[in-house]
Every structure is written in C-alpha cells, then in structure tokens.
Amino acid sequence: MQAIIEIKNISKRFRISHHKQPYLSIRDSVIDFIHQPFDLKNKTSVEEFWALKDICLDVYEGESIGIIGKNGAGKSTLLKILSRITPPSSGKIVLRGRVASLLEVGTGFHPELTGRENVFFNGAILGMKRSEIKRKFDEIIDFSGVEKFIDTPLKHYSSGMQLRLAFAVAAFLEAEILVVDEVLAVGDAEFQKKCLGKMEEVTKSEGRTVLFVSHNMSAVKQICEKSILIEKGRLSFFSDTVSTLSKYMESNTKNGFSGSINLNKNIIKKIEMKCDEMLSDTFYAGCDFTIDVYFESKDKLEFPVLGVLFKDEYNQPVLAMNNKHYRNNLVTKEVSSGIFRMNMPFFPFFSGNYTIDLYFGNQYRDIEILKDVAAFMVEQKGIKGGIEIPDSKLNKFLVQKVNWSIV
Amino acid sequence: MQEKKEYIISARNKFSFGIKELIDYQELIYIFTWREIKVKYKQTAIGIFWVVLQPLLLMGIINVFLSRLFQSHHYEVPYYLYVYSGLITWTLFSSSANTAVNNILTSANIIKKIYFPRLIIPLSSVLASLLDFVISFVVLIVFITIDDFYLLSSFNVLYWILSVMVVMMFSLALGLYFSALVVKYRDFRYALPFFIQLLFFISPVIYSIHLPNATLQEFLFYFNPMILGMDIMRKAIFGINIQWSTMQILISFFVLSVYLLMGIYTFRKTEEYIADKI
Structure with a gap:
C-alpha cells in the first residue's frame, strides 16, 4: 500500500x-x-x-x-x-x-x-x-x-x-x-x-x-x-x-530517569522517588510516595526547609508543600548534609503527568531552587484501600484523612 | 484504490507566476475582497460616504484655491469635473497600492498559520478599492447630469474599463513590488506613500502636464503609466482626445506589463520564505 x-x-x-x-x-x-x-x-x-x-x-x-x-x-x-x-x-x-x-x-x-x-x-x-x-x-x-x-x-x-x-x-x-x-x-x-x-x-x-x-x-x-x-x-x-x-x-529527565537522578548542584546532589518503597517514576493514587533529596552544604544549615511543588501537564502548579506547613516536621538541629525525606503514605493524584520543582532553604529564604527536576506519570488504577475511583473530571486529587460519619 | 492527486513539497521549486493556483483559489480572492470591504467601514457613522466625501472636499479646496493657477489651460470640461475625475482615479491607484502593502503586514498572523497563495492579499486589496471607485464614479455621473447633460453622450464604456485596468495593473505592480520589499525592510512602508505623492505631481490629476521639452514629456509618459490611465479615463468620460500616438501608447502598455511582471516576479520570489521573514 x-x-x-x-x-x-x-x-x-x-x-x-x-x-x-x-x-x-x-x-x-x-x-x-x-x-x-x-x-x-x-x-x-x-x-x-x-x-x-x-x-x-x-x-x-x-x-x-x-x-x-x-x-x-x-x-x-x-x-x-x-x-x-x-x-x-x-x-x-x-x-x-x-x-x-x-x-x-x-x-x-x-x-x-x-x-x-x-x-x-x-x-x-x-x-x-x-x-x-x-x-x-x-x-x-x-x-x-x-x-x-x-x-x-x-x-x-x-x-x-x-x-x-x-x-x-x-x-x-x-x-x-x-x-x-x-x-x-x-x-x-x-x-x-x-x-x-x-x-x-x-x-x-x-x-x-x-x-x-x-x-x-x-x-x-x-x-x-x-x-x-x-x-x-x-x-x-x-x-x-x-x-x-x-x-x-x-x-x-537527563539521565534516563527511573526514579533516581544525580544532579550535583550546589546543595542538592541527588533525588530518588519511590513508589511503595521501590524506585519508580510511575505512581498511582493511594500508593506510598517518597522523595529523598540528598543534600550537602558547605555551611551549616539551621532549620533546613524543603519545598516540593507539583505541576501538571499544562505547567500549572497543583500542589505545593513544605515542612513548615506541618507541625512536628521542623528540623531543629543544625546539619550540613543528609537525606531530606518527604513521605506521603497516601499519594493524592489520580492520573496525568507531573513535574516537580524543588525549593531548598532555611527558615528565612530559599537557597537553591531547581525547576523541573523530575517528571513522573500517574496511572489510573484502583486505589489501595479505596472503594471506587472518583470522577477524574471533578477531582484532581484526593484529600486524605477526612472523617466521614453520620452523627 | 482510486487515483489521488499528488502534491510534492520540496526545497527548490521551479519558478512560476502561480496563475493556475490562483484560479484554484479564486473563491478565496472573492472572500478576502469581501472581508476587506466589510471591515473597512464597520463602526463608522457615515460609512461608505467617506469614499465620496474625501475627493469631494479635496475637489472643493483645489477648485477654490488653485483653479486660477491651472485654468489657463483649456480643459474642454468645467475645471471641477476635470479635478474630480482625476482625484477619484488617483484615489483608486493610491489606496490600492497602499492597502496592498499594509495588508501584507496586518495579515502576518494569517500568513504564519495557513497556506494560501499570498498573491491573494495584494490582489484582493486592489479589488476592494475598486468598489470605492465605482461609488465615487456614480457621484461624478450625477455631477455631469446636473451640469451638462449632453456631456454624457460621449461616455465610452470600453475606454472606461481599459482605463480602470491600466490603473489597477499599475497599482498592483507597485503594491506587489513594495509588499515584497516591506517583508524584509519595514522602511518601505513609509517610502511608499511618499513615492505615491511624488507620482501625483507628475500625473495629470489636477492639471494636464505640458513640459517644454518634448523628449522629457515622452519619457515621463513611458515612466508613469498613470498618465496613460488618466488620459484614457478622460477620453472615456468626457471624450477628451488622447494626445499620444498609437505607437507611444503601445510602448506605454509594454512598460506597464514589464512593471507588473517584475512586481509578480519579486513577490513570488519573496513568497517562498515570507512566513519565516515577516
């Protein structure tokens, strides 16, 4: 033909x-x-x-x-x-x-x-x-x-x-x-x-x-x-x-991403993303989501703060979170290197493609900002422990820990 | 499987004037012209009357201030009719050429997004100006009827059409040439109105041209086809005899054709990369 x-x-x-x-x-x-x-x-x-x-x-x-x-x-x-x-x-x-x-x-x-x-x-x-x-x-x-x-x-x-x-x-x-x-x-x-x-x-x-x-x-x-x-x-x-x-x-992502990226920037050296404790770039709603940010700084950091911004496929920010928002998550000791870990036991997104911006700093200001450091895909499948997939037209993500009851 | 029309896109295409393609796209010429006319007078209170008002006011001013200066010549018709007929023909020429060049620039966005023969843009600009001319021409007929009814008997449709064609061909030639230039150098957008103004003074718009040097007069006639256009126009309307010999007229037509071919050639050469440059 x-x-x-x-x-x-x-x-x-x-x-x-x-x-x-x-x-x-x-x-x-x-x-x-x-x-x-x-x-x-x-x-x-x-x-x-x-x-x-x-x-x-x-x-x-x-x-x-x-x-x-x-x-x-x-x-x-x-x-x-x-x-x-x-x-x-x-x-x-x-x-x-x-x-x-x-x-x-x-x-x-x-x-x-x-x-x-x-x-x-x-x-x-x-x-x-x-x-x-x-x-x-x-x-x-x-x-x-x-x-x-x-x-x-x-x-x-x-x-x-x-x-x-x-x-x-x-x-x-x-x-x-x-x-x-x-x-x-x-x-x-x-x-x-x-x-x-x-x-x-x-x-x-x-x-x-x-x-x-x-x-x-x-x-x-x-x-x-x-x-x-x-x-x-x-x-x-x-x-x-x-x-x-x-x-x-x-x-x-530059190095053939599969969940781990070497960056070697001033402070942030490496990122790892894990889905249910396995390195991955594909996630699903309800999974156990972890980002490990390996950092090393010449100066001691007081109260280090990590901000993670998720953006959707139109490059629109959909979710921004940092440890200052969460009580008991402040790091109070002075550190110069280590792994900053963010863990969401219940991953909120349903489907689509996302990219991540990282903001690393102390309690006053951002010291290093990395845009589009990682990209990942979310597959639409049954939610772990959930009963039904919500309508993805109405929902971008699911808020965890909401109590529903009839009183 | 039925035979399908093949179209080949490649880096170097043989040069053609693209007339066949224009015929394929004739409906688009019509619709571009229609849009140009529609858009022109939208949201103006007196709309299409502007077409008549402009030459009318100009005629009034020229008649009041300049008639003494130029009336020493014998015009065979009342001076204001001579001026008005000249002005409307001139407007057909100048507005055609000007809008052709401006429309290339204002259509930049369409040019970058859709393919069609780009010749359509200047061509439709010229055609749209023709409507204005026809309307102001009707007003001329009204003037003649009121002033000197018998003058109408000398009206000759064939000459009229020939004259309009000469004027449109020349404005298209100029419009195409400057459109091609303006794509690369925006300077020509400002040069064109100036150039047109220069031509005004060497065209028999508000006075007939009599130079002491006959050779110079002849050269001017060949160089500027508007002289031919104007002369035929006045022959058509008032029956004023054309002072040029048949040979001279043929040479002028030849020069006009060369202008037009040059215009199309330059434009077609630019057309290839117009979307990248504009």
Whole structure:
C-alpha cells in the first residue's frame, strides 16, 4: 500500500543573524556597511541552526500519528512544512490527498465582523468551499453553542465563546489529511473534552489521517495509536503511543530517569522517588510516595526547609508543600548534609503527568531552587484501600484523612 | 484504490507566476475582497460616504484655491469635473497600492498559520478599492447630469474599463513590488506613500502636464503609466482626445506589463520564505 504522506529526509535550516531586531531597516544595513565595509567575514555573522534534520516518515491512510517532544524540538516546524507555510531546506514530501492544517483555531478572526461572517472567512481560509460552509453552517453553530450571538460582532464575545466558535469551524473540515497543532491547550476542561471527543470521532470513525502535536499526553494517548518523538530536530523514536510517551518521559529527565537522578548542584546532589518503597517514576493514587533529596552544604544549615511543588501537564502548579506547613516536621538541629525525606503514605493524584520543582532553604529564604527536576506519570488504577475511583473530571486529587460519619 | 492527486513539497521549486493556483483559489480572492470591504467601514457613522466625501472636499479646496493657477489651460470640461475625475482615479491607484502593502503586514498572523497563495492579499486589496471607485464614479455621473447633460453622450464604456485596468495593473505592480520589499525592510512602508505623492505631481490629476521639452514629456509618459490611465479615463468620460500616438501608447502598455511582471516576479520570489521573514 502506498503511503498517504511520505516524508523523505526533510531538513529545515534557519539562519539566525545576530541583529537584535527581527527585521532589518535599511539604516542598519547601511551603518553595518559603513562600519566594516571590507570585513566580509564578519558581515556574515549568521549562525546556522537546524530546526529539523533528516526526518523520514511514512504515514498510511487512516493512521493518526502523535508528534511529541519538548518546546523547540521542531514539532511545529514540521507541521508548518507539511502545511506548506514554509519550505524545507532540503528533502521532499509527497502528499496524496487534500491537507487541512489547523495550527491555530480562529485564524483570521476579525473583531469587527459578526460571528457569521467570521465563520465564512475562517472556513474559507481553512480551505472550505462556500457551498460547503453553507451546507454545514447550522451544524457548526450548533456545535459552538453561540447561535444567540451569531450576528453580533466578535469583539463582544467572551474569549471562551470566540474559542468555541473557532473550534466549531475547524471541527467540520473535510480533508483526507488533518494536521493539528496544540490547539486544545486552551479553553475550559469541559470544552477541551468536547474537542477531544470530536477529534477522536474524526480519526477513528471517519478514518482520516491525522498528525497531531500536543503536550497533553492523555490527549495524544486518546487520539493517536502511534507517535513519533522529536528531539533537537531529529526523529528519535517511532512506535506505539504508549512506548513513545514513556520514552519521552525518560528523556525528559537527563539521565534516563527511573526514579533516581544525580544532579550535583550546589546543595542538592541527588533525588530518588519511590513508589511503595521501590524506585519508580510511575505512581498511582493511594500508593506510598517518597522523595529523598540528598543534600550537602558547605555551611551549616539551621532549620533546613524543603519545598516540593507539583505541576501538571499544562505547567500549572497543583500542589505545593513544605515542612513548615506541618507541625512536628521542623528540623531543629543544625546539619550540613543528609537525606531530606518527604513521605506521603497516601499519594493524592489520580492520573496525568507531573513535574516537580524543588525549593531548598532555611527558615528565612530559599537557597537553591531547581525547576523541573523530575517528571513522573500517574496511572489510573484502583486505589489501595479505596472503594471506587472518583470522577477524574471533578477531582484532581484526593484529600486524605477526612472523617466521614453520620452523627 | 482510486487515483489521488499528488502534491510534492520540496526545497527548490521551479519558478512560476502561480496563475493556475490562483484560479484554484479564486473563491478565496472573492472572500478576502469581501472581508476587506466589510471591515473597512464597520463602526463608522457615515460609512461608505467617506469614499465620496474625501475627493469631494479635496475637489472643493483645489477648485477654490488653485483653479486660477491651472485654468489657463483649456480643459474642454468645467475645471471641477476635470479635478474630480482625476482625484477619484488617483484615489483608486493610491489606496490600492497602499492597502496592498499594509495588508501584507496586518495579515502576518494569517500568513504564519495557513497556506494560501499570498498573491491573494495584494490582489484582493486592489479589488476592494475598486468598489470605492465605482461609488465615487456614480457621484461624478450625477455631477455631469446636473451640469451638462449632453456631456454624457460621449461616455465610452470600453475606454472606461481599459482605463480602470491600466490603473489597477499599475497599482498592483507597485503594491506587489513594495509588499515584497516591506517583508524584509519595514522602511518601505513609509517610502511608499511618499513615492505615491511624488507620482501625483507628475500625473495629470489636477492639471494636464505640458513640459517644454518634448523628449522629457515622452519619457515621463513611458515612466508613469498613470498618465496613460488618466488620459484614457478622460477620453472615456468626457471624450477628451488622447494626445499620444498609437505607437507611444503601445510602448506605454509594454512598460506597464514589464512593471507588473517584475512586481509578480519579486513577490513570488519573496513568497517562498515570507512566513519565516515577516
């Protein structure tokens, strides 16, 4: 079978000129020339940067491929090349079908135009024919849930309403190949779920080919069977989504994380995470969770304080705790080295991916702050000693030691 | 499995003017033009009347202050009609070229997120300005009817269309050329209005051009296709005879075509990397 998308040795080079402005003015060029008219070597003080290097990939009809990688790894550049916004520096792509790209929802929305007018314009630049938009107009409005305001200028919409309208147009795109960038990272949880549901419907029941970039791991898992991992512009891993995701989590922490990381910073030297007393980077709600922070300081520390901040996959802080919050947990003796241990006998998170920031200090101030030192995954499974998994839509985590009784 | 249309993306594409692709995207040209028109006069109290008001006020001022200066020439029609017809044709040219360049910059966000032939942006800007011209032209017809009804008999639709085409082609050429430049150097955003103003003085907008040196006059005519556009426009409306020979007119058309081809060529060359540079 012929692949619907053949990506052959695609590379993209950017030249970073060391001018501070993103664009030039003639004056700058003239001044440069006057300053160093013969210094030809120096004139080309441009740095080459390969945003993508030798990407090869075949995608077959009906497949949905997730593209994951850190910020700046080249994911969006790949999508831009696929959607013809920018040309590759070398290599070739063969596309056998109509491509609709969705790098942003609501591209070209104009605040002075009404919702209706914006739907037509946005639909048109996404590649829909006017007759096609007319035919689907009612469905689009229905999906967006803003029919009451459809003839009101967009500037009077709330940002949530604009977003819903924008996604509604995108949801009705009819193309064989759909290229989607991180467009679901906005909007409230309920709307995100609706969008994801629509995406899933598009890929699974309508059998369309989808390339999907997201930092939302559960979204990738839900939509894509296979995923590629891009690291520093290179395709480093291609397999089913679950293995690619765990590969990604692994590479997220420098030393191939599996629960233990050597840091060798000024004070914090090493971190270990344990799930039920075993080194691990995967946890589940209700497990026995331990972080051991190995520290060594030149000066004696009076009342050392360890703060641990958990952040979710959107980089939003969800839980911050330090030993000052807990009575009887203050360390009163002077120490210069040791293992600072935080233990939660009942781990509160249900599911998702988290990263940890560490704040190490004394009772007055932070001495060392380490951001994103570790990442871990929480698997959704039965809670130890619990009876039922609570609704994960309503709950981020479970508060332990709550007494329930009828009196 | 049915045969599917293949599309190949590669680093170096053969140069083409992209006309075939434009035809594929003709609906988008229409919708960009429509949006441009819609957005232009939203939230203005008198809306579309601005189109007429601007040349009208200018005509009034010129008629009051400058008519003595320029009326020594024989214009065959009342001077205010000569000025008004000149101003609206000039506005078609200048606003087309200006909006073409500005729209490239204001559409930067769309350019970075969606692919479509970028030629559509300047093209639709020029088309949107055409509507303004037609409206102010209707007002001209009203003036003629009131002032000298019989003058209407000399109106020639074919010349009128030809003139509009000349003016639009020249503004598109200029708009494309400056759009391509402005992507890299923002200076050209400010240079264009200035350049257009210079052209104003060497075009027969509010006075007819008579230079003592015939060679210079001829050179000016070739260099500035607006002279041809204006002359044909006045031939179309008032029946004023064109003073140029057929040969000279053909050369002027040739120069205009070269301008336009150069504009498209420069623009298409820039288009490749426009999303990275803008």
